[in-house]
Amino acid sequence: MTLSPTRRSTLKLMAAGAVSFVLPTLGAGRADAAVTALKQSIAESAARDKALSAFYRERNYKPVFVGNGDKRRRSALLKALKSAGDHGLPRQAYDVEGLTAAMKAAKTPSDRGRVEVQAASLMLDYADHLRSGVLNPRSVDSGMVMDVPRYDRQSTIDAFSKSNPAAFLKKMAPRKPEYVRLQKEKLRLEKLLAKGGWGDKVQSKTLKPGQSGGAVVQLRNRLIRMGYMRKSASQTYDAALQSAVQKFQVNHGLSPDGVAGGSTISQVNKGVQDRLQQVLVAMERQRWNSRPYEKKHVWVNIPDFHVDIINNGKSTFRSRVVVGKNTSDRRTPEFSDTMEFMVINPSWYVPRSIVTKEYLPLMKRNKGAAGQLQIIGRNGKPVSRSSINFAQYNEKNFPYSMKQPPSKGNALGLVKFMFPNKYNIYLHDTPSKSLFGRESRAFSHGCVRVHKPFDFAYALLAAQEKDPEGFFQASLRTKRERRVELREPLQVHIAYYTAWVDAKGNAHYRNDVYNRDAQIFSALSRAGVSLRSVAS
Numbered sequence: 001m002t003l004s005p006t007r008r009s010t011l012k013l014m015a016a017g018a019v020s021f022v023l024p025t026l027g028a029g030r031a032d033a034a035v036t037a038l039k040q041s042i043a044e045s046a047a048r049d050k051a052l053s054a055f056y057r058e059r060n061y062k063p064v065f066v067g068n069g070d071k072r073r074r075s076a077l078l079k080a081l082k083s084a085g086d087h088g089l090p091r092q093a094y095d096v097e098g099l100t101a102a103m104k105a106a107k108t109p110s111d112r113g114r115v116e117v118q119a120a121s122l123m124l125d126y127a128d129h130l131r132s133g134v135l136n137p138r139s140v141d142s143g144m145v146m147d148v149p150r151y152d153r154q155s156t157i158d159a160f161s162k163s164n165p166a167a168f169l170k171k172m173a174p175r176k177p178e179y180v181r182l183q184k185e186k187l188r189l190e191k192l193l194a195k196g197g198w199g200d201k202v203q204s205k206t207l208k209p210g211q212s213g214g215a216v217v218q219l220r221n222r223l224i225r226m227g228y229m230r231k232s233a234s235q236t237y238d239a240a241l242q243s244a245v246q247k248f249q250v251n252h253g254l255s256p257d258g259v260a261g262g263s264t265i266s267q268v269n270k271g272v273q274d275r276l277q278q279v280l281v282a283m284e285r286q287r288w289n290s291r292p293y294e295k296k297h298v299w300v301n302i303p304d305f306h307v308d309i310i311n312n313g314k315s316t317f318r319s320r321v322v323v324g325k326n327t328s329d330r331r332t333p334e335f336s337d338t339m340e341f342m343v344i345n346p347s348w349y350v351p352r353s354i355v356t357k358e359y360l361p362l363m364k365r366n367k368g369a370a371g372q373l374q375i376i377g378r379n380g381k382p383v384s385r386s387s388i389n390f391a392q393y394n395e396k397n398f399p400y401s402m403k404q405p406p407s408k409g410n411a412l413g414l415v416k417f418m419f420p421n422k423y424n425i426y427l428h429d430t431p432s433k434s435l436f437g438r439e440s441r442a443f444s445h446g447c448v449r450v451h452k453p454f455d456f457a458y459a460l461l462a463a464q465e466k467d468p469e470g471f472f473q474a475s476l477r478t479k480r481e482r483r484v485e486l487r488e489p490l491q492v493h494i495a496y497y498t499a500w501v502d503a504k505g506n507a508h509y510r511n512d513v514y515n516r517d518a519q520i521f522s523a524l525s526r527a528g529v530s531l532r533s534v535a536s
Contacts, residue, residue, distance in 0.1 A: 034109045041113020051153035052120055064161050065119040066112040076165035077123050088280040089129050090528025094122050124153050130172040133287035140523050141516050143333045148288045174290040181501035182283050189276040194533035197272040198225040207260040212236040222268055251508050276531050278499035281517045298492040300448055302332055303510035305441040309459055317459040320451040322441045330446050331514050337419040339490045344475045344482045345406035346416045355402050356395040364390045376401045406481050415453050419492045429453035442513050463488045
């Protein structure tokens, strides 16, 4: 993170205790000159920052931090900056030691003016990071296209100057319970890190109930330290250990069969540092999404491979989903939009990229390839394949589109759920059901396939139909495409959390399917965020 020239010039000295300005008693003339010099210094120091320049100009360059009556603001700011690590923020970027030293060393009005603007600039950086995140997600990964709110700097410093300073800075943090729970998990992991973590890794590829030996003991000990089972001296994979494995599997998105297979062992062997990184990234994501969610909304968590309808903070519907394959052109993006309608018995209008990259090469070799699809001309009418010389076309000049009429074999299945967006992403049924049995389900072209689409439709229609299932099935039996408007449109949030803590305090972790968390943590590290251990 680049520091301003003002901050770079600050002495990098360690200072302890509260900072007080003890000003000498001056005669009237000298006092007036000192005030003038202070204002001049503030004006000059703030000139390079448009927001701060406007703020101080409007208050006639009266200080916020270095005046005789500003001790509460100084103390609140220094305390907040010192505790920035509690939120997983880059504490070193705020140079709290340098600021403290500069405050102590400021003897002249000019010095105090420079420190005043330095403190204001750091306060604004801290407030922005805590409220909206350290990073711009789009600059980290093009698939993270969520709209992050950034707040006006002049309005922020103005509000701070008129508020209880400690309370104001505290309110900058996301007030969602999800963020608070992540913060508690962060502290728990930091304490565990200070104690050496979870012990020896499990030296086995697979362990099953009934087995015994050193690897079973390693598994037992790690699960005890993780909090999944009580202390035990048993060296056998007994019922208590099997139950602990199942609980662990549930919290890590694994099939809860009680057998410690390859996926389970891999997750058990993840270190405290790995989980702490995931939590820090999740906290940054929460800051990007700091606005409160709607009372009722649709939630898709890509690494969790599930969709939920959330009502008053609780899931009232849940289904497995298949998300985009982990390739540059198929990863499901992260964004929010409004679901406005569903289409029963939908046609599939094949995306241009799939038409030209997948089907055109097939039809060049065999005109009858992908015979379930209609070739559509520019007039919107079907065109006979026999009339087309596919060999003369390429990805750029192919003049046709392709469409699959409603049917059980339609790529979209029998219903799709639309929240119109420029990414052409939506939720839909699929005739390919076998993939829902996999633990990891990243196979689609980018859209989200729903395992229980009919139940999802019923849940959505319940707000407007007395008999949602009967209404849906009657429409389905017509075998004709039907658009059904949602009288109560729902926000859809397509998110990416590999770590979260549920309302009961259980920490959940998932694999970083698109490597986005790794990119975010790398960027956070470059910005100054680091792992830390905390003694109990």
